[in-house]
Amino acid sequence: MSLPPGTLFLLASALLFAIGAHGLVTCRHLLRKVLALNVAMTGVFLLLVTLGRSGTTVDPVPHAMVLTGIVVALSTTAVALGLIVRLERRRP
Amino acid sequence: MHPAEALFDALLLLSMVVLAWQGVHARNMFRAVVSFMMFGLLTAVAWVRLEAPDIALAEAALGAGLTGALLLATLGRLKPERRGARLQRAAKLSMLPWLALGLAGTMTLLAVTLALPAPGLGERVLSAMPEAGVDSPVTAVLLNFRAWDTLLEIAVMLLAVIAIWSLGQDVLASTSRLPAPSLPALVRLLFPLLVLSTFYLLWRGGHGPGGAFPAGALLAAGLVLALLAGARVPERMTGAPLRCALAAGLLAFIIIAVGVMAEGGVFFAYPPRHAPMLIAIVEIAAGLSIGVMLTALFLGGEPTDTQGGST
Numbered sequence: 001m002s003l004p005p006g007t008l009f010l011l012a013s014a015l016l017f018a019i020g021a022h023g024l025v026t027c028r029h030l031l032r033k034v035l036a037l038n039v040a041m042t043g044v045f046l047l048l049v050t051l052g053r054s055g056t057t058v059d060p061v062p063h064a065m066v067l068t069g070i071v072v073a074l075s076t077t078a079v080a081l082g083l084i085v086r087l088e089r090r091r092p
Numbered sequence: 093m094h095p096a097e098a099l100f101d102a103l104l105l106l107s108m109v110v111l112a113w114q115g116v117h118a119r120n121m122f123r124a125v126v127s128f129m130m131f132g133l134l135t136a137v138a139w140v141r142l143e144a145p146d147i148a149l150a151e152a153a154l155g156a157g158l159t160g161a162l163l164l165a166t167l168g169r170l171k172p173e174r175r176g177a178r179l180q181r182a183a184k185l186s187m188l189p190w191l192a193l194g195l196a197g198t199m200t201l202l203a204v205t206l207a208l209p210a211p212g213l214g215e216r217v218l219s220a221m222p223e224a225g226v227d228s229p230v231t232a233v234l235l236n237f238r239a240w241d242t243l244l245e246i247a248v249m250l251l252a253v254i255a256i257w258s259l260g261q262d263v264l265a266s267t268s269r270l271p272a273p274s275l276p277a278l279v280r281l282l283f284p285l286l287v288l289s290t291f292y293l294l295w296r297g298g299h300g301p302g303g304a305f306p307a308g309a310l311l312a313a314g315l316v317l318a319l320l321a322g323a324r325v326p327e328r329m330t331g332a333p334l335r336c337a338l339a340a341g342l343l344a345f346i347i348i349a350v351g352v353m354a355e356g357g358v359f360f361a362y363p364p365r366h367a368p369m370l371i372a373i374v375e376i377a378a379g380l381s382i383g384v385m386l387t388a389l390f391l392g393g394e395p396t397d398t399q400g401g402s403t
Binding site for chain 2: 007009014015018019020022023027031032036038039042046048050052053059061063065066067068071072073075076077078079081082083088
């Protein structure tokens with residue numbers, strides 16, 4: 001393989017971000033928007049960790065950042081879902 | 093890299109991309125949510141491939157498990173007629189420029205990565221490890237070198253719990269329990285094991301993959317499972333005790349961060365002598381607190397003592 005290591009992961013992270021950002025804009029259903037946001041965030045996390053691997057040693061800083069990011073993403077999702085349920089109840 | 097490994101990575105990433113697409117655009121909302129959960133599980137495998145076992149543990153428990161439970165619970169609360177909504181053909185076509193943009197972005201990133209002279213703080217973290225008080229580099233970054241980030245993250249979680257609780261009452265209590273007679277028995281078997289694994293992961297966090305986040309997620313998984321099996325928050329726990337448990341992680345963090353200033357240090361600069369003990373305290377408090385907070389997020393509202401049943 002002549003490809004540098006991590007190329008596949010970079011490609012996937014870009015595709016995931018594209019799918020997520022596209023879904024966030026085009027989907028009308030709010031739950032789908034939340035799913036799209038999560039997909040886009042996974043793309044960003046993959047990018048961070050893949051870039052952190054390009055050095056000689058495995059860099060623990062991006063790992064810690066992504067761990068923090070996953071928890072923040074979950075909190076965001078939970079609040080968004082709470083708001084969606086609330087909105088739904090207000091609708092006639 | 094071995095060709096088989098490259099093939100495995102390619103298949104893994106391809107299925108991740110397909111599942112992500114399914115998760116956003118599947119015709120049936122239920123299918124979309126299940127695809128997204130599978131996407132989360134495959135992402136955990138991808139973290140293993142990227143030599144990030146800590147993230148893999150957290151992703152499997154949080155990204156796939158709890159997010160999936162939250163999504164399914166929300167889906168059950170939405171009215172059925174609002175579930176559908178097909179992607180228009182125009183929207184499908186509008187994906188093409190985004191695809192082009194994504195590919196162009198990848199090429200740029202690739203060029204930048206190859207041009208950069210081995211970036212990262214890996215060397216500096218390794219050289220500071222003797223003073224960290226723990227053996228695992230990721231735990232050292234999370235709870236010592238960049239403890240400030242973790243403090244704020246726990247604050248964000250607490251804020252999310254407050255935001256959800258301010259939206260209304262415990263919604264789970266008003267929805268019916270799962271009609272699964274075997275679930276309570278399963279929970280009785282699994283719950284002690286999950287609590288045991290929580291403490292194992294907390295203990296292990298000091299020297300290997302593990303730590304407060306996966307441990308908290310496991311605890312939350314046990315509690316959520318118990319809730320699904322029909323258990324309710326006991327009445328005497330609902331008021332102050334529950335709030336204390338929710339805030340314990342953040343409080344322990346702040347008290348220790350300010351406490352080390354008393355010994356002449358700066359905010360969050362643990363004295364190396366006491367670092368192992370301080371990190372252990374923070375880790376246990378944060379882990380348990382994270383577990384309770386995640387469960388509170390799943391509850392979707394403050395449990396009220398008026399409608400709270402027994403158990």
